[in-house]
Amino acid sequence: MIKKCLTLAVSALLMLSSSFAQKGKTVTFTGTVKFPDTENKYPIYLGKYEGEGFKKAFKAIDSAKLDANNNFSFKVPADKPDFYQVRVYYFDRIDFWADKDNIHVNVRGIDTAKMKIKNPPYIYMENTSADNDLINDVNLINYLNYQNMIAVGQEQYKAGLSKDSLWIDYMKGGFARMDKDFDARIKYTINKYKNQPAVLYALNALSWKRDGELLMSTLDNLTKKFPWLTQAQEKKKEILENMAQTAKIANGQKAPDFSFPDVNGKNLGPKDFKGKYLIIDFWASWCGPCRAEIPHIKEVYKKYKDKGLDILSVSVDAKPADWKKAMAEEKMAWPQINAVESKQVMSSYLFSGIPYLVVVDKEGKIIEKNVRGESLDNAMKKIFGM
Structure with missing residues (x-):
């Protein structure tokens, strides 16, 4: 009996020790900037989005400067895994899941083009495990979709100039074909990473009206598998609130006024x-x-x-x-x-x-x-x- 009690006590101490070991846990996020801001006009920030739904806003929690080799570094809190974002000169933004990965990125930095167009580049995160692999995949899907949107728009414009009725009719369905492709890629990615906490990042691309079953089943799976994952609970609450607001702006309802x-x-x-x-x-x-x-x-x-x-x-x-x-x-x-x-x-x-x-x-x-x-x-x- 004494031996059993000692064993339980030692186990409890080990668990307590493990718990305390997590406090102050950090991961490292490093980056190399190809074109640095030599005039020091723009900051490099580490931050996260705070608030709920459409009221979420980026809040900086740390800043960094480049060293002699154009590198920067952040120590990121990882006591409780969460999403963070690094902003380099406001041009490059990198979302990541802070848990166990020491991430490195290579970014362009200052836009050196004579004509500056807002077309964010794809930034690949190195040294990643499954959660940040997911974010890499989703970001690539989003990047390619944005490029396709530009291409379809340009082709629709050129089709109109040509007066070719067959081409014009075909290009009218250009965005619908593109949306279908995007939807298939996102859903494949969600099913692939459904047991990873960071799959929440991919869920942002879904609509509860169209994909409610997949959304709710994925969130329910996350909350069951990771009881500590409050982000999943908050996401479900946000969806329920959106459902209520959707009823207010259903077809036939008064359009919300603004001025x-x-x-x-x-x-x-x-x-x-x-x-x-x-x-x-x-x-x-x-x-x-x-x-x-x-x-x-x-x-x-x-x-x-x-x-x-x-x-x-x-x-x-x-x-x-x-x-x-x-x-x-x-x-x-x-x-x-x-x-x-x-x-x-x-x-x-x-x-x-x-x-x-x-x-x-x-x-x-x-x-x-x-x-x-x-x-x-x-x-x-x-x-x-x-």
């Missing part, structure tokens, strides 16, 4: 267009797919403006100067406003990616959401019968 200034400082919002059919176009100067969609929106406007259609373009540019420059370049002939603080309106309409177009009826009720290209044409045909 932002135009170039002259006059505030405009959906309520100012009552009595007209309205397309609300959320976009930004830096968004390639948004700008690729503008020629098509111009065609829609030309075709239906005399039949009672108006458009309200809502830029989510954080810098009004960027918005004004792009607006002048695009020469859109309908009202334009700038939502410098866009989190609330994005939360109300439940979107995080742009372009995002919403069609509203004369009474301010939602007809369709998230339409563009062919789906926007179909929405217009339902309304105007043309």
Whole structure:
């Protein structure tokens, strides 16, 4: 009996010792910058996103400077595994799971191109185990999808110039084909890594309306396998809240109102267009797919403006100067406003990616959401019968 008690006591001490050993645990994140900021205008930050849902915001917790060989380093807290992000000069952003990997990255650094275009590069994390392998895979899928979006937009534009009806009709389905490919790759990755905590990173690409079963089964598996993984519990709570908000913006419901200034400082919002059919176009100067969609929106406007259609373009540019420059370049002939603080309106309409177009009826009720290209044409045909 005494021997058994001693054994239990020793086991308890070993467990306690192991618990204390985890306190103060860190991993190392290192990087090499190809083109350093020689003028020291931009920082290198370590941080994480805090808050819930659309209110999440990046918060820096440490900063670093380059050594003589253009290297930087962070010690990252890993007592409780979590997602962190390193930002290099605001140009390069690297998400990672801090648990047991000492990660290294090679980044470009300062954008040396004469014409700077927001097209984030793919950054591969070295020295990774399964959780950060997953993030590498998801980032590659996202990167290739973004390049495809640009390519499809350019091809749609060229098809229109050619007046080739077969090519034009084929390219109308370009984004749908691309979305189908993206969806298949993400779901394959989720199933491959479903037993890894960082699979939460891949779940961000899913929609609960379309992929609710896969989302919930993956989250339930995570919470059962890792009871300490509060991030999975929070994700499930966020989905349930989104379900409630989705009911509020279902087709036939009133479009959430908002108001932002135009170039002259006059505030405009959906309520100012009552009595007209309205397309609300959320976009930004830096968004390639948004700008690729503008020629098509111009065609829609030309075709239906005399039949009672108006458009309200809502830029989510954080810098009004960027918005004004792009607006002048695009020469859109309908009202334009700038939502410098866009989190609330994005939360109300439940979107995080742009372009995002919403069609509203004369009474301010939602007809369709998230339409563009062919789906926007179909929405217009339902309304105007043309």
